[in-house]
Amino acid sequence: MQTQAVEDYLKTIFEIEHERGSVATTVLAERLGVTPASVTGMVKKLADMHLVDYERYQGVVLTSAGRKIALEVIRHHRLLELYLAEALGVPWDRVHEEADKWEHILSEDLEDRMDALLGFPTTDPHGSPIPSRAGDIASPVQTRLVDLAPGQVAVLVEVSDHDPGLLRHLGEAGLYPATSIRVVARAGGEMTVCAGDRQYVVSDADAAHMFVRDVRSDLAQETA
Ligand SMILES: [Zn+2]
Known part of the structure; x- marks a missing residue:
């Protein structure tokens, strides 16, 4: 069973890993706005589903199955953001909140149609890379x-x-x-x-x- 909560966790774990290299449960709790105790419970569930590996002192690491789901959700999120901004004229400070809802229910057919309509884009309105359909993603820009x-x-x-x-x-x-x-x-x-x-x-x-x-x-x- 792949619930919205599972997808949100996997997406957030990927984003933190992408930014920092490793994922501490405290950082995950802070980013998701939940208590460390509920993160611990959910991470155990994700480990049982073989979507993450968890070692107390090494943090949370996505398995290849977990990474695949995370990239699919991120692809939906970032394509939706660009679609909302370019096709519907939604200001760039509001697209993230909208995409957070739609990302979980976007069908593969709509995803492909949006991708084609937008000319197969590689970045979202904020400049973040859009993962390919095959699940490849560009390395993050590190210089702040x-x-x-x-x-x-x-x-x-x-x-x-x-x-x-x-x-x-x-x-x-x-x-x-x-x-x-x-x-x-x-x-x-x-x-x-x-x-x-x-x-x-x-x-x-x-x-x-x-x-x-x-x-x-x-x-x-x-x-x-
Ligand atoms: Zn966003």
């Missing part, structure tokens, strides 16, 4: 905006989809994935970044949930 120094230039590629407030703030500023940004200054727990000819202030806490690639020094700045 908060780790950059003034004078460095990079391309924003991904923003965590778990904080609608941050997404709203970035959306109002037009800071979407694929935007080139330059770090202008850092002080007092805030970063000033510029994109095009506009400047924005982002808190360090928010910048820890924004990921970048193609980091380099701004040569124009250096030779000036």
Whole structure:
């Protein structure tokens, strides 16, 4: 029996493993908003179903069967987010909450139709990779905006989809994935970044949930 709760656990375990390399039950409890005791109970159930392996000091590890289900749910979630944003015009700070509901009931037929309609996309509106039908997924981008120094230039590629407030703030500023940004200054727990000819202030806490690639020094700045 594959309930919605099972799918939510497997998806969340995969996401934490993808971000941190290992999955502690305390982190899982925090992310799911449940008590550590209920996580322990559910993890035992998942282990009985051969969907995870659990060693007290090593944390939770998905089995290949668990990983397959997790990637299928994540594929649904991310395709739905893109469909809601592109086809229905839902703002990017609201698609995550909607997709969390629909991801469990999306049929394979609708999944394929959405995929084709969207032109077989590889990333969702937040820049996260969409797993393929075969269950392959691109490696995560590891460099966080908060780790950059003034004078460095990079391309924003991904923003965590778990904080609608941050997404709203970035959306109002037009800071979407694929935007080139330059770090202008850092002080007092805030970063000033510029994109095009506009400047924005982002808190360090928010910048820890924004990921970048193609980091380099701004040569124009250096030779000036
Ligand atoms: Zn999402």
